[in-house]
Amino acid sequence: MKKVTTLSLVVALALLISACNFPFADTESAMATSVAATVDAMEEEASHAVVPTLAPLPTQAPPEPVAPTQEPDRYRDNDYCDKYSESQWPEECGPYYDHQPYNKNQCLYATFLSETIKDNTEFTTGESFTKTWTLRNDGYCDWNEDYHLIFKSGTQMAGPDDYVFGIEIDPGEEITISLDLTAPASAGTYTGYWQLETDEDVKFGTALSVKIKVE
Known part of the structure; x- marks a missing residue:
């Protein structure tokens, strides 16, 4: 009778441990799958993203040289x-x-x-x-x-x-x-x-x- 009881306790303990371990394994697997799916989605979105093209800045023409002022000739100019x-x-x-x-x-x-x-x-x-x-x-x-x-x-x-x-x-x-x-x-x-x-x-x-x- 004592042996049966001991065996029953061992079996019950094993079942309890197994019951506790199975959800963790499933959760970790689900999380890994979710992360992988998210990364794939981000990579897919990045591959289709349109990079905006910046318009070129307007080019300014160089200033025209200023001719030196000459004093006029009172008889000619x-x-x-x-x-x-x-x-x-x-x-x-x-x-x-x-x-x-x-x-x-x-x-x-x-x-x-x-x-x-x-x-x-x-x-x-x-x-x-x-x-x-x-x-x-x-x-x-x-x-x-x-x-x-x-x-x-x-x-x-x-x-x-x-x-x-x-x-x-x-x-x-x-x-x-x-x-x-x-x-x-x-x-x-x-x-x-x-x-x-x-x-x-x-x-x-x-x-x-x-x-x-x-x-």
Whole structure:
């Protein structure tokens, strides 16, 4: 009787241990299967994922080089200076009356070449001097002997009202004009302007200026 009881206890204990072990094995197997399925699903999703394409950034054009600013020639750079009215006239253009629009294809066209007595030359009161300009006829019309230079504005400095050429200047030829002038009797800065005219009193070319300082 004692042996049967002992055997029964052993069998019962074995059954109990087996009953406890079987669920754990099934759970671990189920978990492994679930993890494997999840990994497979993630890999499948990743293989079909669309990688977004980034739009390229706009390309900026390099800045254009800035040309250096050049000081205009008061006798030649009319394209710059003639944009301004007399009240807005830039100082770097020289006297306002020194400018007049020109075109090398026109009949009357005078080119300034040189001068004596530069601007702001100093003289004593009452001192005499001679101002000379050299010009070239760059138009396609002759300047006849009755063409002349007239006083236009400013201080006349005892100069003539009218200087007649007295010779004919063909296109391409040069003429030198000299005026005998006298410095004013009072100290200061003085400017006078003379203008070219035809024999029919048609003005052309740039006004010619005399600017002096009297001490």
